[in-house]
Amino acid sequence: MGRKVGVEVSIAAADAVGLCDVDVVAAYPITPQTHVVEHLSELCASGELDAEFVPVESEHSAMSVCCGSSAAGARTFTSTSAQGLALMAEIVFIASSMRFPIVMLLANRALSAPLSIWNDHSDTMMVRDSGWIQIFCENGQEVYDAIFHSFRVAEDPRVSLPVMINVDGFNLTHVIEPIEFWSKEMVGKYLPPFKPLYTLHPSKVVSMGAFGMPEIYTEARKAQDEALWKSYPVIKQGWDELAELTGRKYSPVECYKTEGADTIILAMGSICETASLAVDKMREDGKKVGLVKLRLWRPLPVDDIKKALRGAKDVLVLDRAVSFGAANAPVTSEIRSIMYHEPDRPNVHNIIAGLGGRDVTPDHVIKMVESALVDTNYGYNIFGVRS
Amino acid sequence: MAETEKKKVIKPIKNFSLEEYISSGHRACQGCAEVLAVRHVLKAIGPDMILAMATGCMEIISSPYPLTSWNVPWIHVAFENAAAVASGVESGLKALRRKGRVPDKDITIVAMGGDGGTTDIGFQALSGMMERGHKVIYVCVDNEAYMNTGIQRSSSTPFGATTTTSPAGKNAPAGQMTWKKDMVAIAAAHGIPYTATACPSFFTDLQKKVQKAKEIQGPSYIHILSVCPTGWRIQPNKAIEYGQLAVDSGVFPLYEVEQGIWKLNRKPKELKPVSEYFKGQGRYRHLDESLTTEIQEKINSRWKKLLDQCGEKTEK
Ligand SMILES: Cc1ncc(C[n+]2csc(CCOP(=O)(O)OP(=O)(O)O)c2C)c(N)n1
Ligand code: SF4
Numbered sequence: 001m002g003r004k005v006g007v008e009v010s011i012a013a014a015d016a017v018g019l020c021d022v023d024v025v026a027a028y029p030i031t032p033q034t035h036v037v038e039h040l041s042e043l044c045a046s047g048e049l050d051a052e053f054v055p056v057e058s059e060h061s062a063m064s065v066c067c068g069s070s071a072a073g074a075r076t077f078t079s080t081s082a083q084g085l086a087l088m089a090e091i092v093f094i095a096s097s098m099r100f101p102i103v104m105l106l107a108n109r110a111l112s113a114p115l116s117i118w119n120d121h122s123d124t125m126m127v128r129d130s131g132w133i134q135i136f137c138e139n140g141q142e143v144y145d146a147i148f149h150s151f152r153v154a155e156d157p158r159v160s161l162p163v164m165i166n167v168d169g170f171n172l173t174h175v176i177e178p179i180e181f182w183s184k185e186m187v188g189k190y191l192p193p194f195k196p197l198y199t200l201h202p203s204k205v206v207s208m209g210a211f212g213m214p215e216i217y218t219e220a221r222k223a224q225d226e227a228l229w230k231s232y233p234v235i236k237q238g239w240d241e242l243a244e245l246t247g248r249k250y251s252p253v254e255c256y257k258t259e260g261a262d263t264i265i266l267a268m269g270s271i272c273e274t275a276s277l278a279v280d281k282m283r284e285d286g287k288k289v290g291l292v293k294l295r296l297w298r299p300l301p302v303d304d305i306k307k308a309l310r311g312a313k314d315v316l317v318l319d320r321a322v323s324f325g326a327a328n329a330p331v332t333s334e335i336r337s338i339m340y341h342e343p344d345r346p347n348v349h350n351i352i353a354g355l356g357g358r359d360v361t362p363d364h365v366i367k368m369v370e371s372a373l374v375d376t377n378y379g380y381n382i383f384g385v386r387s
Numbered sequence: 388m389a390e391t392e393k394k395k396v397i398k399p400i401k402n403f404s405l406e407e408y409i410s411s412g413h414r415a416c417q418g419c420a421e422v423l424a425v426r427h428v429l430k431a432i433g434p435d436m437i438l439a440m441a442t443g444c445m446e447i448i449s450s451p452y453p454l455t456s457w458n459v460p461w462i463h464v465a466f467e468n469a470a471a472v473a474s475g476v477e478s479g480l481k482a483l484r485r486k487g488r489v490p491d492k493d494i495t496i497v498a499m500g501g502d503g504g505t506t507d508i509g510f511q512a513l514s515g516m517m518e519r520g521h522k523v524i525y526v527c528v529d530n531e532a533y534m535n536t537g538i539q540r541s542s543s544t545p546f547g548a549t550t551t552t553s554p555a556g557k558n559a560p561a562g563q564m565t566w567k568k569d570m571v572a573i574a575a576a577h578g579i580p581y582t583a584t585a586c587p588s589f590f591t592d593l594q595k596k597v598q599k600a601k602e603i604q605g606p607s608y609i610h611i612l613s614v615c616p617t618g619w620r621i622q623p624n625k626a627i628e629y630g631q632l633a634v635d636s637g638v639f640p641l642y643e644v645e646q647g648i649w650k651l652n653r654k655p656k657e658l659k660p661v662s663e664y665f666k667g668q669g670r671y672r673h674l675d676e677s678l679t680t681e682i683q684e685k686i687n688s689r690w691k692k693l694l695d696q697c698g699e700k701t702e703k
Contacts, residue, residue: 023479023482023483023486024475024478024479024482026475050482050485050486051482052478052479052481052482054474054475054478054519055519056471056474056515056519057511057512057514057515057518058511058512058515060467060468060471060511060512061468061470061471061474061511061512061515064464064465064468064471064472064474064475064512065471065472065474065475065478066475067462067464067472067475068439068462068464068471068472068473068474068475068476068477068478068479069475069476069478069479069482070475070479071462071472071475071476071479072437072475072476072479072480072483073479073483073488073489074478074479074480074482074483076475076479090465091464091465091468094464094465098464193488199489200437200460200461200462200476201437201460201489201494202434202435202436202437202459202460202492202494203490205457205458205459205460206460206461207450207455207457207460207461207462208461208462208463209450209462209463209464210450210451210452210453210454210455210463211446211447211450211451211452211463212451212452213451213452216452216453220452
C-alpha cells in the first residue's frame with residue numbers, strides 16, 4: 001500500500017507522471033495547469049525523473065512535440081488548459097488520428113472572451129469530437145490514479161489512442177487533498193513498459209501521416225471510430241485492476257443513491273461532490289433523488305448510462321458549457337439522444353451552471369432540481385443569470 | 388588525416404550515394420527542382436535518418452495512402468509544425484537512447500518545409516526549435532510561393548513576381564510589392580552553429596553543405612532555392628538553368644554561416660543582369676524597365692553587403 005499525504009492535486013499529478021517514468025514532457029504554461037509542468041520541470045532538473053523536458057514556445061508546438069516523440073516510441077506527457085487547448089486543437093485532432101498514445105492533463109477552464117481563468121468545461125467540449133479518450137475526475141485521488149490508468153490504456157496495443165484527463169481548474173488543481181501515493185512496485189505491477197507497434201527508426205522504415213484520397217478517407221475515419229469504441233473494455237479492465245491494487249473502484253458511470261430514485265441528476269467532474277451533498281439533503285427531506293456521475297465521456301458508455309437512468313421519471317443534466325445556438329448543451333445532447341428510444345423514457349432537463357468559475361453550492365443544486373421539475377420546455381436554462 | 392578530410396570536402400562527388408531514398412514514381416510535376424533538392428539532401432545524409440515534413444508539394448506528391456515514395460522513416464503531421472515534430476522526435480530518441488531502449492546509433496533528424504511552411508506559418512515553431520538547440524537539420528525548400536495550394540504569395544516570394552494572390556495591376560504594378568524575407572539571416576541571428584543557402588543546380592555544393600550540417604552539434608538551417616516550373620511559368624526542362632541564373636545573377640547567392648563566420652561559396656566574376664534571369668519566366672512578364680532597374684539596384688546593394696559580410700574584396 002502507498003502512503004497518504006496532504007498535497008496539492010497538481011503536484012500529486014506531476015508526481016504520478018514522474019512515477020510513470022515518462023520519456024518526454026512538452027511544457028507551456030497556462031493557468032490553472034501551470035503547477036503541473038512546473039513540478040515536472042523540478043523533477044527533471046533534480047534528476048528524480050529521467051525525461052527530456054521540452055519547454056516549447058507554444059501549445060501548438062507542445063502537441064507537435066508530443067506527436068514526434070510518441071512516434072519515436074517515447075512515453076509522452078503534456079498538460080494545458082482553455083486557450084492553450086484552442087491553440088493546439090489542430091494537432092489534438094491529428095494526434096488521435098495518427099494513433100499516438102499521448103497523455104494530457106487538461107485543467108478545465110473557461111474559454112475567452114471575456115478572458116476568464118476559472119473553471120468550466122467549455123475547453124474540453126471544443127475538442128469533444130477529436131477522437132481522444134476523455135475522462136473526468138471528481139477529486140484529487142481520482143486525478144492521481146487517472147495518470148497511471150491513462151498511460152496504461154493509451155499504450156495498450158489494442159487501443160493506441162491519446163487520453164485527456166479532465167481536471168476542474170482551481171476547484172481541483174489548486175486544492176490540497178489527502179492523496180494515497182503509489183509505490184514504485186505498484187506502478188511496476190500496473191503499468192507495463194511502452195511497446196509501440198510502429199516507431200520512426202531506420203531499422204524498420206515506415207511512413208507516417210500520409211495523405212488520404214477520397215477513396216480512403218471514409219475508411220480511415222471508420223477505423224478510427226471503431227478504435228475508440230474498442231477502447232471501452234480496456235478502460236474498464238484498467239479500472240478493475242486498479243481496484244485490485246488500490247481498493248479504489250472506478251467505473252465509466254457511477255450511481256449514488258439512485259435506487260428507487262424518481263429524479264436523477266447527471267453531472268461530470270468536481271461538481272459531483274457538490275451534487276452528492278444536495279442529494280443527501282433531499283433524501284433526508286424524503287425526496288427520491290439520486291446522482292449519476294459520468295466519468296468516461298469518450299467513448300460514451302451508452303449502455304451504462306441507459307442502465308443507470310432506467311426507472312427515473314426525470315433526469316436533470318448539469319452541463320458546464322454552452323453550445324451556442326444549439327438545442328441543448330453538449331452532455332444533454334447525448335443523454336437525450338441515448339434515452340429517446342428507451343421504453344418509459346424520462347424527461348430530460350438541462351441546466352447549464354458554473355460557467356467561468358461561478359460558484360455552485362448544494363443549495364443551488366436543490367434549486368435547480370426544483371425548477372427543472374416544473375419546466376416542461378425541454379430546452380436548456382442557464383442557472384443564476386443576474387438580470 | 389587533415390589532408391584526406393579536406394579532400395573529402397573538396398570532392399564530395401566521390402562520396403555520393405548511389406542509393407535513392409526518395410523513389411521515382413512520385414507525383415511531382417515534370418522538371419520540379421524541389422523534389423530534386425529533396426533527393427540530394429537525402430543522398431547526402433544516407434539511410435540513418437528520420438525526416439519530419441511539413442504539408443506542401445513534397446508531402447502531397449510522395450504520400451497518397453497507401454503509396455509512399457520514402458525509403459527513410461518519414462512523418463508528416465501538419466503544415467506549420469515540422470520543426471516542432473522534429474524537436475519531439477529528437478527529444479524522444481535522446482531519452483530512449485539514454486535509457487537503452489533503442490540501439491545507440493547515430494540518427495540524423497531532418498525537418499523539411501516549403502517557404503510557406505518555413506518563413507510564414509512555421510516561423511514560430513522553427514524559431515523555437517533553433518533556440519532550444521535541438522540537433523536537427525532544418526531544410527527549407529524554397530520555390531518562392533505556396534505551390535501546393537495553387538501558387539499563392541508567401542513572404543519568400545520576391546518583389547516583382549506575380550502569384551495568384553499577388554497579381555500585377557494598377558495598384559500593384561510589381562505584383563508582389565514586398566521584398567523577400569531574409570530567412571537565412573534570421574536563422575543565423577539565432578546563433579545556431581550552421582546556416583547555408585544551396586540550390587540543386589549546384590548539387591555538389593548542396594550535398595557538401597548537408598553533410599556539414601550532419602556533422603554539426605546543434606541545429607542547422609539550409610535554405611534551398613527550388614525552381615518550380617509550374618509556378619514560375621517556365622518550360623519543365625529549364626529548372627536547372629534558372630537555378631544557375633539565380634545564383635549567377637546574385638538573386639540567390641550561395642553562402643554559408645558557420646559558427647558566426649560568413650563565407651561566400653560561389654563568386655561569379657561579374658553578376659549576370661537580372662533581366663537575363665527574368666527573361667522567359669512568366670511570373671515576371673509584366674515588369675517594365677523601371678521596376679527591373681529598381682530590382683537590379685537592390686540586388687547590387689545586397690550583393691555588396693554580402694561580399695562585405697563574407698570578407699570578400701569588392702571591386703571599386
Ligand atoms: C493551417 C493550415 N493552413 C493552410 C493550409 C493549406 N496549405 C497546405 S500546403 C500550403 C502551402 C504550401 O506552400 P509551401 O510551404 O511554400 O510549400 P510548397 O507547396 O510550395 O512546396 C497551404 C497554404 C494547411 N494545410 N494548414
Ligand atoms: S508545383 Fe512546383 S514545386 Fe510543386 S511539384 Fe510542381 S513543380 Fe514541384
